Amino acid sequence: MSQLANSPRAVAPFRFYTSLILPEATGLRAATLMQWGSLLGQVPESCIYYHTHHFLLQHHYLTPEPTSDFAYWVTEIVGEARLGELLASIDTMAYANLGDLRHAITATIDAYLREHPSARLRFVGEGEEFFFVKCVHVIMPTSQTASTLLEFAQALERVSLPSLYFHMFDARLRVGHPTSDFSIWMAEQLDLKALAARVSQLDPYAHTLETLRATLLAMIREQLGLA
Amino acid sequence: MASLEQYEPIVGPSVAQELRDLAKRLSGKRLVMVNSTRVGGGVAEILAQMVPLLRELGLDAQWDIIEGPETFYKVTKAFHNALQGRREVLTDEMLELFLAVGRQNAERLNLDADIVFIHDPQPLPLVEQRKRYPSSRWLWRCHIDLSRPQQQSWNFLKPFIGNFDAAVYSSPAFAQQMPMRQVLVAPSIDPLSEKNRELLPEEIAAVLERLDIPQDRPIITQVSRFDYFKDPLGVIEAFRGVRRSLKCRLVLAGGPASDDPEGEEVLNRVREAAKDDPDIHLLMLPPTSHLEINALQRASAVIVQKSLREGFGLTVSEALWKAKPVVASAVGGIPLQITHRYSGLLVHSVAGATYAIKQLLRNSAYAKRLGENGREHVRHNFLLTRHLRDYLLTCLTLGSTDDVIRLNGD
Numbered sequence: 001m002s003q004l005a006n007s008p009r010a011v012a013p014f015r016f017y018t019s020l021i022l023p024e025a026t027g028l029r030a031a032t033l034m035q036w037g038s039l040l041g042q043v044p045e046s047c048i049y050y051h052t053h054h055f056l057l058q059h060h061y062l063t064p065e066p067t068s069d070f071a072y073w074v075t076e077i078v079g080e081a082r083l084g085e086l087l088a089s090i091d092t093m094a095y096a097n098l099g100d101l102r103h104a105i106t107a108t109i110d111a112y113l114r115e116h117p118s119a120r121l122r123f124v125g126e127g128e129e130f131f132f133v134k135c136v137h138v139i140m141p142t143s144q145t146a147s148t149l150l151e152f153a154q155a156l157e158r159v160s161l162p163s164l165y166f167h168m169f170d171a172r173l174r175v176g177h178p179t180s181d182f183s184i185w186m187a188e189q190l191d192l193k194a195l196a197a198r199v200s201q202l203d204p205y206a207h208t209l210e211t212l213r214a215t216l217l218a219m220i221r222e223q224l225g226l227a
Numbered sequence: 228m229a230s231l232e233q234y235e236p237i238v239g240p241s242v243a244q245e246l247r248d249l250a251k252r253l254s255g256k257r258l259v260m261v262n263s264t265r266v267g268g269g270v271a272e273i274l275a276q277m278v279p280l281l282r283e284l285g286l287d288a289q290w291d292i293i294e295g296p297e298t299f300y301k302v303t304k305a306f307h308n309a310l311q312g313r314r315e316v317l318t319d320e321m322l323e324l325f326l327a328v329g330r331q332n333a334e335r336l337n338l339d340a341d342i343v344f345i346h347d348p349q350p351l352p353l354v355e356q357r358k359r360y361p362s363s364r365w366l367w368r369c370h371i372d373l374s375r376p377q378q379q380s381w382n383f384l385k386p387f388i389g390n391f392d393a394a395v396y397s398s399p400a401f402a403q404q405m406p407m408r409q410v411l412v413a414p415s416i417d418p419l420s421e422k423n424r425e426l427l428p429e430e431i432a433a434v435l436e437r438l439d440i441p442q443d444r445p446i447i448t449q450v451s452r453f454d455y456f457k458d459p460l461g462v463i464e465a466f467r468g469v470r471r472s473l474k475c476r477l478v479l480a481g482g483p484a485s486d487d488p489e490g491e492e493v494l495n496r497v498r499e500a501a502k503d504d505p506d507i508h509l510l511m512l513p514p515t516s517h518l519e520i521n522a523l524q525r526a527s528a529v530i531v532q533k534s535l536r537e538g539f540g541l542t543v544s545e546a547l548w549k550a551k552p553v554v555a556s557a558v559g560g561i562p563l564q565i566t567h568r569y570s571g572l573l574v575h576s577v578a579g580a581t582y583a584i585k586q587l588l589r590n591s592a593y594a595k596r597l598g599e600n601g602r603e604h605v606r607h608n609f610l611l612t613r614h615l616r617d618y619l620l621t622c623l624t625l626g627s628t629d630d631v632i633r634l635n636g637d
Contacts, residue, residue, distance in 0.1 A: 020249075025401075025402030025409040046630045057607075125575070127374060131399035131400055131402075133399050137630065137631045138632045138633075139631065139633045140634040141635070142244070142248070160241035161241075
């Protein structure tokens with residue numbers, strides 16, 4: 001039977017925001033793994049964020065999607081597939097902030113170069129260097145709001161992919177929330193703690209944005225008895 | 228001219244709404260775009276579509292061009308070549324002419340605006356006038372490959388560039404060590420334009436018949452101005468390598484631009500190289516041949532863009548939007564459009580181009596998958612709506628040094 005009639009109503013409606021990313025060049029580039037590892041330790045955190053996340057928005061239609069810029073460059077351009085695989089397998093969800101994520105990346109590179117000193121000799125040609133990019137986030141409210149879970153589902157179907165991205169990715173790693181905005185609102189405003197826990201456990205990095213949207217909607221419909 | 232609503236079925240209503248939400252924060256602002264030509268080349272094509280959409284979104288947007296004698300365009304072409312790394316000698320006389328024409332145009336143009344967008348090097352001296360308009364913000368939009376400029380040209384132009392609030396490049400590879408913000412905005416194609424709209428098979432067939440191109444064999448096409456940087460001679464060599472084992476035709480389709488005096492010379496060299504080869508079709512098309520380019524790209528089995536330097540290479544996005552497999556050089560903005568082996572093949576040499584074209588002609592399923600991925604990549608990253616969004620974001624963030632900017636209100 002449908003749960004719609006008993007659906008709780010939030011005191012504070014959920015307002016969907018969107019985060020639009022404007023990339024900026026740093027002028028820094030690396031042609032060897034040594035240079036690259038060294039610069040990775042120095043560049044602004046927004047560089048780490050950009051290179052580990054922008055592909056999620058740029059290549060979200062691909063299954064399997066390319067890994068991070070770091071893993072792509074090391075594998076496809078430098079030709080050090082083993083290190084590329086190690087970088088691709090770094091679990092971004094396991095790190096609470098960008099500083100920790102940066103440390104995990106640089107530690108992986110350092111350990112690899114110690115174990116495989118010949119990799120230090122590799123270099124790439126002109127134009128194939130790694131160009132470090134940072135980014136500015138412009139965060140803006142959308143017109144989509146929801147006071148009930150059903151309204152939330154309807155809005156979730158309509159919002160743009162950058163909006164979905166903002167609530168599922170940005171809130172956690174950039175803003176420092178331990179979980180996504182969605183699960184916080186579901187738990188605190190709708191008292192749907194079991195659903196909130198399921199949403200919280202969802203690994204957004206394991207999905208394309210559209211499959212992430214579909215997975216979230218399926219969970220909500222199940223909760224509403226509409227599945 | 229297409230309205231924003233017409234893009235919604237292609238990019239989705241939420242994308243159009245985001246543009247409206249951003250633009251209302253710039254409503255009524257006067258924005259002036261300045262470049263050097265109204266026809267020919269990607270910049271003019273983008274501005275022709277972009278400016279009406281900016282107006283529709285509530286900005287007071289104008290598009291002006293600088294004017295100058297033929298000798299001026301020879302100088303600007305030399306600058307263009309030198310900035311893209313080719314050896315050129317810029318005499319004192321040339322530099323004086325460059326500045327004089329810039330100053331004449333500054334007197335003629337109305338640059339009293341909230342935001343002045345200067346496109347490419349030709350109108351750079353206009354920035355000398357910014358002191359007349361203290362509240363204006365000035366942006367330099369560089370569309371060319373600035374990754375390895377000749378020092379003389381760069382040193383001459385650097386003080387002008389340093390006088391802008393921000394530079395806007397198509398690729399991080401073009402950024403230099405400069406004191407101002409260096410924003411990255413890729414250019415775009417217009418999916419509703421005559422060059423990119425869907426065509427019926429009979430429309431394609433009619434164009435090819437009119438251009439006298441038989442469809443009896445796979446067609447390999449490069450669409451580009453006849454310019455040394457586009458390496459048309461290298462394309463012919465690559466094609467001949469492919470033809471040793473596979474029957475095919477080559478189409479080199481290009482056209483002149485009013486700011487490119489070198490095109491005829493390059494075309495003559497290409498004519499000489501293609502002489503007496505019935506499988507090579509050289510087409511010198513007028514700049515308005517959008518339907519013809521569209522049909523040629525759609526009729527092709529493989530699209531090539533074997534540039535030696537490239538600001539961006541919009542022909543790559545045009546081909547990908549038509550779900551065509553593309554073989555292109557890993558230069559300039561091309562690697563932004565093609566993720567190697569996901570959405571096309573990147574190459575570094577004539578031999579590499581030959582090998583990649585053969586791979587695609589022999590593996591139609593692989594070629595199809597690359598083309599389909601490429602179309603989706605363009606849908607999300609290289610259509611006019613994304614370009615418009617990035618320009619609006621650039622304008623909204625001018626003057627800020629924060630990594631996170633919150634815009635309030637509905």
